[in-house]
Amino acid sequence: MRILTFVPDAEVKKLRTPIICLYKTDKFEIIALPLVQLDTVSAWKLVSHVLLLWLALCWLSTGTIYKIALVMTAPLKPKIGELIALLIGERSEAHPLEKHIALGTFCTWLHDPDDDEVLEHATIVSAANIFWRCKDVRADTIPLSKLQLARALADPPLATDFVSYFTTLQSSMDSLTNIVSFFMFCPDNVVPSLNKAFHFIEEGGFVDRSQSAEDQRELLKLRRRKSTLKALWKERAHTASFVWSANFTLPELFELAPDDADIFKITEKVLKRPERLRRYFETVQWCQHRLQNSLEPSARRKIIFHRLPETLPGLRPNIGKFDRDQLMIISSYRHK
Known part of the structure; x- marks a missing residue:
């Protein structure tokens, strides 16, 4: 993959910076061209930028046809970006046990x-719990x-504890994983789409067929409807790759509720194998790229994908x- 940047790095780091990705269909070579922020550029001006860049590149490439895709990307929120840099070893701990606390915060972010x-x-509760344990x-x-x-004691933002809160969100996390799984498992000869993913889930595509017929019927009753899946995707698509990758590579990340009595033991276990933690983020990188390439343009434009460190290869x-x-x-599936 070859990345070409035509604006200062400071522009690239701005929140909600659009990236124009042009790539040759025969070589899958991607060129990222960061522009200025969308809220300061009118729609017609953005379109003119795209057309001018396309014409120039087609001319320079002596007739090679380029496919144009608009992918919205943004830096991670500063605190989460710092946590990831800490967890993959790109910065050292500012104080002992900072990585343990960071894992509790990251689990909450998921x-x-x-x-x-x-x-x-979550950061305060994780720190207090780890201090105690x-x-x-x-x-x-x-x-x-x-x-x-x-x-934290007198004015918590949650009306319940983190363990219970995460339990109430488990169904949403499972559904989010299923949506991404559809795109990750979809064979090359099938053109994936969100509507196909919703149809697949509604029809019980991820129900375990090895279970008894009665258990399968009960699971089908619990499956989410298309309207619910659409609302969930609209709200959480930007972190879906992180959730999916945790399920497949490091499920312990879901067990790190800040107030869980075992948080210190679990964080110790995870941190003793830093290569697994790094592989998790490398999987996120791969998953996010595959998702960007698989989604139809109209769906892709609605998601602001998080930019991970360039030092992380996709795995x-x-x-x-x-x-x-x-x-x-x-x-x-039949298109309606």
Whole structure:
């Protein structure tokens, strides 16, 4: 993959920066051309940029035809971006046990990525819980203030504990994983789409056929309808690759609720194998790229994908393929 940047790096890092990706269909070579922010550029001006770039590149390439796709990308929120840099070893700990606390915050972000108050609360609760469970002199250096603790106790942003909160979100996390799984497993001879994914899930495409007929019927009753899946995707598509990759490569990430009594033991287990943690983020990188390439343009334009560090290569996990019954469900889809 070859990346060409035609604006200063500062422009690239701006939130909601659009990236025009042009790639040769025969060589799959992608060229990313960051422009200025959409909110400061009128629609016609953006279109003129695209057309001019396309014409120039077609001329320079001596007649090679390019396919144009608009992909919205944005940097991770500063705190989450810093956490990922810490977890993959691109920066060192500012204080002992910072990685342990970061994992608790990241687990919360997987479940509830857009509420900054909840994320801040998760960091404080993770720090306090690890301080209590650690039984180690290192815990004395965790930077917890009385004000932070008082606010966490007297004015929490959640009406329940994190363990219970994550339990209520489990169905949504499973559905999000299923939507992404459809695109990851879809064979090359099938053109995937969100509507096909929703149809596949509605028809029980991910129900385990090895279970008894009665159990399958009960599971089918629990499946989510298209309207619910569409609403979930609209709200959470930007983090779907992170959720899917955790399910397939590092499911322990879902067990790191900030107030879980076992959080210190689980974080210790995860951090003792840093290569697994890095592979998780490499899988996210691969999953996100595949999703971008698989979604139809209209669906892709609605998602602001998170930009991960360029030092992370994409890593395809060892996943299977749809079986005959599942392929029959796909073939039963009829466009409405």
